[in-house]
Amino acid sequence: xxxxxxxxxxxxxxxxxxxxxxxxxxxxxxxxxxxxxxxxxxxxxxxxxxxxxxxxxxxxxxxxxxxxxxxxxxxxxxxxx
Amino acid sequence: xxxxxxxxxxxxxxxxxxxxxxxxxxxxxxxxxxxxxxxxxxxxxxxxxxxxxxxxxxxxxxxxxxxxxxxxxxxxxxxxxxxxxxxxxxxxxxxxxxxxxxxxxxxxxxxxxxxxxxxxxxxxxxxxxxxxxxxxxxxxxxxxxx
Numbered sequence: 118x119x120x121x122x123x124x125x126x127x128x129x130x131x132x133x134x135x136x137x138x139x140x141x142x143x144x145x146x147x148x149x150x151x152x153x154x155x156x157x158x159x160x161x162x163x164x165x166x167x168x169x170x171x172x173x174x175x176x177x178x179x180x181x182x183x184x185x186x187x188x189x190x191x192x193x194x195x196x197x198x
Numbered sequence: 199x200x201x202x203x204x205x206x207x208x209x210x211x212x213x214x215x216x217x218x219x220x221x222x223x224x225x226x227x228x229x230x231x232x233x234x235x236x237x238x239x240x241x242x243x244x245x246x247x248x249x250x251x252x253x254x255x256x257x258x259x260x261x262x263x264x265x266x267x268x269x270x271x272x273x274x275x276x277x278x279x280x281x282x283x284x285x286x287x288x289x290x291x292x293x294x295x296x297x298x299x300x301x302x303x304x305x306x307x308x309x310x311x312x313x314x315x316x317x318x319x320x321x322x323x324x325x326x327x328x329x330x331x332x333x334x335x336x337x338x339x340x341x342x343x344x
Contacts, residue, residue, distance in 0.1 A: 197318070
């Protein structure tokens with residue numbers, strides 16, 4: 118299945134793109150997505166354990182199961198204020 | 199009222215928005231661009247956001263504050279884009295019948311904003327380098343792959 122992933126801040130800087138499409142196995146979880154990002158983009162390694170994921174404007178845990186066509190957002194810890 | 203803006207924050211107008219005959223207390227918090235972080239010197243900050251989610255999370259924070267305290271009005275404005283030293287990056291104004299409620303709700307709002315709302319700042323250091331700020335993650339050292 119295919120998902121779209123938007124990246125922000127240092128995650129986007131390290132990958133060199135702010136949006137990408139990724140192929141994942143059906144029933145993949147956010148944890149699977151995190152692992153795949155680590156394989157595909159080794160430069161993300163130090164950031165990877167800290168990446169936060171969101172779907173439909175809400176944070177989702179690693180156990181969250183993604184649907185085909187899901188729009189997922191990933192970013193390192195926030196620093197507003 | 200919560201918003202993101204690319205324009206300078208009119209914190210006087212924001213404070214007036216929350217003033218009310220029902221409120222005996224008004225608290226205003228301003229976050230401003232600071233020059234020194236330890237011994238490193240900041241020239242400017244660039245703020246970026248995931249706007250759809252940031253707006254949703256700000257509204258969620260307002261609702262949570264209203265559940266916990268008898269707040270009269272809340273106004274939050276967060277600036278995005280390029281900010282020079284001393285500029286206001288965020289303003290949180292809260293009114294309530296009594297000062298304890300206003301202070302507590304204001305403290306909750308800014309503290310939670312800083313951990314939950316998807317906004318990021320990038321340091322423009324005096325040595326010419328730039329660096330995203332991500333609490334809990336060390337900045338990658340140039341040329342260091344470890």
